[in-house]
Amino acid sequence: MPGSVADHTVCLLLKLGQVAFRLSEDRLDALGLRVRHYSILQALADNGPQPQLGLGAYLRIDPATMASSLDFLENTGYLARARDRQDRRRYVVEITAAGSDLLARANTGLEGLDATMFADLAAADRATLHRVLGELASESGLPALYDAVREPTASKKQA
Template sequence: MPRDTGKAGNVNESLVPASVAEHPGCVLLKLGQVAFRLTEQRLGELGLRTRHYTLLKVLAADGPLSQLELGRRTRIDATTIVATVDDLEKAGLATRTRDKADRRRWSVALTDDGSATAGRADALIERLGREMFTDLSTTQSRDLADLLGALNTGTALAGLLDGLRG
């Protein structure tokens, strides 16, 4: 249902129509699409996409990893991982070298520029988060983070996704 903002001629409609919003999965899907578009736009200021940011963050947290392990941890398919690492390498944000223990495997590591860029991207994402969650109280924001964290670390969604791939 439309909600009036109180300004003449300025009516905002809900992101999801009420008849669809009764299904939390549909609301989550639409909000995810909106968050993705906004994230892509913000990260674009640094020449990044969300998948680039994801790899930068994983590499910053966990150190050098094989492309296979990056794909497994981020649930990004092998073809996309290769293309994304190619992008990061061309931008000077990551390096790819043969794994000394297994010459068939590539090891990916952040460069100093990659670490610095991850930090700048974090600041953009933090600012976007504050803007996106302005309508929530501090308690609601914390509760939402807890709920999303539980979904993220739970087994149900991962199992459903893995079932699609199997």
């Protein structure tokens, strides 16, 4: 980090996030995935079939990017989309067996990346880092702040 930029925790997180994102993209690229594809597959594995729009909102992925990501994952056989039986205007997205197999390989690769990235930290420090980052990433943490900042923009667009 250049100079006193590192004095700001948010700048440290930003720079480390950029590095972690690039390393994750490289690791997932070996499987033909991007981080957003992985996130979609993991969310479906964790939560079961989801409406397409709800999944995008849950992951905070804009609708255009979500549609192109789902197209890719559907065309590669890693997920299936079908019309919602209760509302034929909506699509429900579901992970396939091939998607589950790929997700297992992706998780193995990301676990290896975690081990490499944090190898210099003691086990207790890794656990503390994971806990603190988990708290920040919780729905009442930074995502809530992000949503609160973005909501006025969304309200203006609707007006």
